[in-house]
Amino acid sequence: MLKGHLDTIVLAALEAGPAHGYAIIETIKRGSSHTFDLPEGTVYPALHRLEDAGLLSSAWMTPPGGRRRRLYSLTKAGATALADRRKAWGRFSQAVETLLGGGRAWPA
Amino acid sequence: MLKGHLDTIVLAALEAGPAHGYAIIETIKRGSSHTFDLPEGTVYPALHRLEDAGLLSSAWMTPPGGRRRRLYSLTKAGATALADRRKAWGRFSQAVETLLGGGRAWPA
DNA sequence: TTCCATACCTAGTTATGCTAGGTATGGAAG
């Protein structure tokens, strides 16, 4: 479970340039050392959500001698959203870290 | 949104010793510098879930001249679960960090 | 006596991620 951070990760995966769904899944898998091995049923609906929200745009492409793919790109709003989500992740992980780290069995 | 890490945080809050629901909310609020200001409707059901799962145990207490409170304690299974979840959090946050940090605007 | 902070609770809504299916094509293996 990615618990609400899926969108952030997908946006980040597209920051380096446009990509299609299947490739995004692979990028996330390799980039996380297989910690996030996301099923398509998770990623495709997320891409549609993000496009509906205006954070991504898409276009069908057919590479020569290849199969049709839908290429997703970050919109300007998407880039802004990613920046916001990066900050939110920082606050979030910092807070969790403090709460988890601060909990000692018992200080002497 | 705590995105599935609520249980981890609640378990961690009880690591230092038993506490009641309202106090746990305050502990999490202060410990996270108000990043996590959790509504009761979030925390109480979580406590019940964790107790049903055997990770917490509870007992009603009435301090002298005070009001009745339900004191929650970590069970042995709860302590084990907390250790597991700490590791899971480490893997999770590490992976997100890599994916977010690795996404550069463009490498030269 | 009125109000606030404490202290507990739950029904119902919403959104998220996943399961479990389905369609289709290019290329390799047999």
Add this chain to the structure above:
DNA sequence: CTTCCATACCTAGCATAACTAGGTATGGAA
């Protein structure tokens, strides 16, 4: 040539998590 796998897309429906929005009750301060 046919069978199978990896690629590549999709959706309906389920489970669950967190929250909203209510409710009850008490001790102490104003």
